[in-house]
Amino acid sequence: MTTSPQDCPDMDAVRKEIDRIDDALVGLLVERWGYVDRAWQLKSSPAEATVPWRIQQVIDRVRDKAEAQGLPPALAEALWRQIIGWGIQYEEEKLGGADKS
Numbered sequence: 614m615t616t617s618p619q620d621c622p623d624m625d626a627v628r629k630e631i632d633r634i635d636d637a638l639v640g641l642l643v644e645r646w647g648y649v650d651r652a653w654q655l656k657s658s659p660a661e662a663t664v665p666w667r668i669q670q671v672i673d674r675v676r677d678k679a680e681a682q683g684l685p686p687a688l689a690e691a692l693w694r695q696i697i698g699w700g701i702q703y704e705e706e707k708l709g710g711a712d713k714s
Contacts, residue, residue: 615630615633616629616630618630642696645696646700649700649703649704650703652700652704653703653704653707653708654707656704656708657708658708659704659705659708659709661704661708662701662704662705662708663701663705668697671693671697672690672693672694672697675689675690675693676689676690
């Protein structure tokens with residue numbers, strides 16, 4: 614059972630909820646990473662790892678979602694730029710020296 618932030622009676626309850634959310638976020642990141650791993654397999658060169666229009670599309674969508682739900686858009690953008698950066702680096706490394714067969 615989850616407790617809303619306002620209903621947490623003490624710091625232990627707040628920490629418990631943050632831990633619950635962190636666990637869920639890790640699971641979602643694992644799922645997302647599976648698609649990053651598949652993406653490099655579908656690309657043919659390291660140059661394809663960076664697609665500026667797609668990066669901007671993702672950032673714009675995440676900023677809009679964040680703002681609509683009360684999260685600072687700049688925070689969402691900073692987090693996603695890190696996530697995207699890791700994905701690009703991973704794809705470039707895989708595409709630079711990987712045997713895709």
